[in-house]
Amino acid sequence: MTQVTARLYKQGDKVWRDFKAELITRYENAAILDISESEAFSKIEKQEFNNLIVVSKKAIAEKRAVAGVDDSDILKTSVNTGLKKISKKRKEARAKYARGIAEAASQCDTLIDVAKRIGKSTTFVKRVASEFEIKLPRHNNGHEEIASR
Structure with missing residues (x-):
């Protein structure tokens, strides 16, 4: 299967x-572990142990081998970690704009005015407002906002 390095194995003294x-x-x-090919054990010791020993995972140097992580999972893990970092950065960016949107929403009459004051799109303003529960103006360019949008 996989060759690993065991740091320590104790049997009696x-x-x-x-x-x-x-x-x-x-x-x-x-x-x-199969010790039949290992040079550390004598022939007699291999026979006594029936070529097999049980060791703690902590005693094995190659942590990836005993954790059960295949090489095919490495890419998936790094991609997922990268995506989490990106979404965290985006959430922090939205949080930065939330205070400005709340202030602009209280002073403006339309959603477009709020978006212009912040310098972002109306879609971004709506997303941030829904995430941080900010009440936006009900009118968009003088026309009432359609609730289904």
Whole structure:
């Protein structure tokens, strides 16, 4: 399966450090390793352990291998993280304009006047107003706003 480096394995009074083994199975907090090809264990020790040992996940150096993350997930994870950062920046930008929209909405008669005063589109003003629950003028260029929009 996957070759990993185990930092530590203790059995009785014997200790093995920094050895390579094949990852067989992952569990929540442990993993089964195949030591048949490992040079750290003698032939007798391999027979005693039946070529398999169970080690803590903390004792394995390659965290990605025991976490169950495939290389195919790396791109998806980075893309999702990037999208979250972008949406967070956009939300912060909308929050920055919310105070100005609230002030302009109280002083202007139409939605277009509010948008002109802020320097943004009416769609942006509506989105920010709905997100931050800001009451906007009911008239748009002297005509009453249609509720279904």
